[in-house]
Amino acid sequence: MLRISKLTDYGVVLASHLATLDGPRSVRELAEDTAVPQPTAAKVLKALAKGGLVTSTRGARGGYALSAAPADISIAQVITALEGPIAVTECTDETTDDGCSHEEHCGVRGNWQRINGAVQTALEAISLADMAHRAGGALITLSLSAADANARLRSH
């Protein structure tokens, strides 16, 4: 299924909604607007705050707000904040020194890492501003071109 977790999805929803606002809002308000259960929304927002994507103000009249302009926050950041670095396969996760035993004699590994890179690049290119606008903004298109591929490789 290649699915992102539901919590992450909520994170994107919450963040995108925040992108349409200016000032900080309380969890209750945000939860109501997005139809996400309050406790869950709170958990997600806490994680986003820990990731530095949103800023929180405590106390009465406190709440959450984006820490940067909507166009400057990518959904890749949201995903990373909620569920760690993007890694399609186990071996593409550089943080944990792996669990995949073979990795040495695995022929497909290199290609997976390139796929992973492509996905990551794509998600990094999509901003909250893009997501906030219905049917708006940039869309990923994928082209398959050996020339481009090699160019990309050489440039790294």
Added chain:
Amino acid sequence: MLRISKLTDYGVVLASHLATLDGPRSVRELAEDTAVPQPTAAKVLKALAKGGLVTSTRGARGGYALSAAPADISIAQVITALEGPIAVTECTDETTDDGCSHEEHCGVRGNWQRINGAVQTALEAISLADMAHRAGGALITLSLSAADANARLRSH
């Protein structure tokens, strides 16, 4: 993490390895070559067979072989066979009539579906032949272009 399951990964490894061979091989042989534990490899190959990606011959001297040319099998097919249709979010899975309650008033849904489509297209474009060759074949490149995006949308 956005990760594919380990079983699926093994499926890709096994299928890619099969792509480098011509005749059918037994599970034992394939497991040894790829360093995948035999019982697990058997399970994976059974799933691939059910998905029609590999053909099996029973009895002594039996085994598994690809059911088509390596260039004609995409890793998207492998993933689909192992873990169902590609669905980045819950609402992009058309088979199950959803679990995501809101979906109605969810502003980001449309964009997710486009992302999903892009990922799917990308994975469909990568063949086993590509994966089998180390550092070989086509690579996905991503371009962000509103014009292309709209063109793609209109064409659907």
Added chain:
DNA sequence: AAAAATCGGACCTGGCTGGTCCTCTTTCTG
């Protein structure tokens, strides 16, 4: 002082993933 919020956890539970094993059936081979 009281109310409104977030912070930082702990906590639980169900489902799923990874992995094993066993029994049947089919086919080849001697």
Added chain:
DNA sequence: CAGAAAGAGGACCAGCCAGGTCCGATTTTT
């Protein structure tokens, strides 16, 4: 024909983690 080799088709289990709830402490406003 008999036995060995190999896949088909499940059942089965342990561990993990996602999803979700809740509570006490802290901070700020009123």
